[in-house]
Amino acid sequence: MIRRNRIMRVSPAIRAMVAETILRPSDFIAPLFVTEGENVQEEISSMPGYFRYSLDLTIREAKELWSLGIKSVLLFVKAPDSVKDNKGTEAVNPNGLMQRAIRGIKDAVPDMVVMTDVALDPYSSYGHDGIVDGIEIVNDPTVEVLARMSLSHAQAGADFVAPSDMMDGRILAIRNILEQNGFDKTGIMAYSAKYASCFYGPFRDALDSAPGFGDKKTYQMDYANSREAIKETLMDIEEGADIVMVKPAMAYLDIMRIIKDRTTVPVSAYHVSGEYAMIKAAAANGWLDENKAILESMTSIKRAGADLIATYFAKDAVRLLNA
Numbered sequence: 001m002i003r004r005n006r007i008m009r010v011s012p013a014i015r016a017m018v019a020e021t022i023l024r025p026s027d028f029i030a031p032l033f034v035t036e037g038e039n040v041q042e043e044i045s046s047m048p049g050y051f052r053y054s055l056d057l058t059i060r061e062a063k064e065l066w067s068l069g070i071k072s073v074l075l076f077v078k079a080p081d082s083v084k085d086n087k088g089t090e091a092v093n094p095n096g097l098m099q100r101a102i103r104g105i106k107d108a109v110p111d112m113v114v115m116t117d118v119a120l121d122p123y124s125s126y127g128h129d130g131i132v133d134g135i136e137i138v139n140d141p142t143v144e145v146l147a148r149m150s151l152s153h154a155q156a157g158a159d160f161v162a163p164s165d166m167m168d169g170r171i172l173a174i175r176n177i178l179e180q181n182g183f184d185k186t187g188i189m190a191y192s193a194k195y196a197s198c199f200y201g202p203f204r205d206a207l208d209s210a211p212g213f214g215d216k217k218t219y220q221m222d223y224a225n226s227r228e229a230i231k232e233t234l235m236d237i238e239e240g241a242d243i244v245m246v247k248p249a250m251a252y253l254d255i256m257r258i259i260k261d262r263t264t265v266p267v268s269a270y271h272v273s274g275e276y277a278m279i280k281a282a283a284a285n286g287w288l289d290e291n292k293a294i295l296e297s298m299t300s301i302k303r304a305g306a307d308l309i310a311t312y313f314a315k316d317a318v319r320l321l322n323a
């Protein structure tokens with residue numbers, strides 16, 4: 001025997017020397033769920049250990065994330081039913097919860113890269129990402145609202161808007177409205193290859209945003225497909241996306257690898273709510289070691305090509321890296 005592969009695995013020191021994939025705090029984007037009120041902290045039933053926070057506590061959380069070395073947050077808001085409609089009225093309210101949250105976080109932690117979810121579902125009386133006509137989610141009227149929504153986030157101080165809606169043409173419309181209004185330093189992180197996935201279930205609990213009828217399969221992608229992910233992603237880049245995203249993560253690492261190899265912009269993964277819930281549930285039963293599962297998952301996502309990882313485990317992962 002002249003080829004002894006195990007030599008490179010003999011000791012922790014040797015393994016560290018040849019490790020190809022190293023996680024860093026700045027790899028992570030921490031999603032935050034903001035709700036109305038003061039001193040409100042509500043645990044999400046299907047996401048144990050993860051909370052909706054009122055703005056005051058969201059700001060406290062953002063400060064802590066920054067102190068740990070996390071450079072970016074991705075904001076979602078839980079809108080009360082009373083402001084939901086079929087037009088996205090609240091989505092463009094300059095004093096809406098999202099707009100206040102952006103200003104609050106940028107005031108308190110100015111260097112934090114604030115990214116914002118752009119889609120109508122938290123504001124939709126139908127729980128859909130766009131405007132509903134009959135049983136259809138209509139594309140072009142939705143794009144028009146998403147563009148205005150993005151502008152209002154930029155005006156509030158968002159560094160990146162993150163359209164998660166999967167309407168056609170929204171990246172171009174958003175880039176145009178930002179340019180026309182002088183926001184030439186506001187970026188777009190496009191959810192480009194976003195699949196219609198059961199793994200978003202806990203997130204919809206968090207925001208009370210489950211679709212009231214049907215599903216999202218006429219706009220989000222069919223998980224049977226991979227080449228379509230290339231088409232979607234290359235088009236988003238042509239339209240002006242600065243970062244593209246593959247979502248969910250663990251069941252889509254093949255897509256991540258393809259997208260990484262076919263593009264030259266940073267690629268983000270979204271390790272979604274159901275992926276978080278699976279690890280939490282197994283760990284709670286003593287069936288998985290939670291910390292090990294987190295590090296293995298995150299390292300694998302990065303190894304597959306992700307430059308950035310949005311994950312509810314961001315804080316845990318960084319604590320583990322620093323431990």
Ligand SMILES: NCc1[nH]cc(CCC(=O)O)c1CC(=O)O
Pocket residue numbers: 117119121129164165199200201202203204216271272273274
């Ligand atoms: N468009 C809204 C949106 N933005 C991010 C997620 C899912 C995130 C997660 O599950 O963690 C969703 C839900 C959906 O598309 O139904």
Ligand SMILES: [Mg+2]
Pocket residue numbers: 166167168169192232235236
């Ligand atoms: Mg698209």
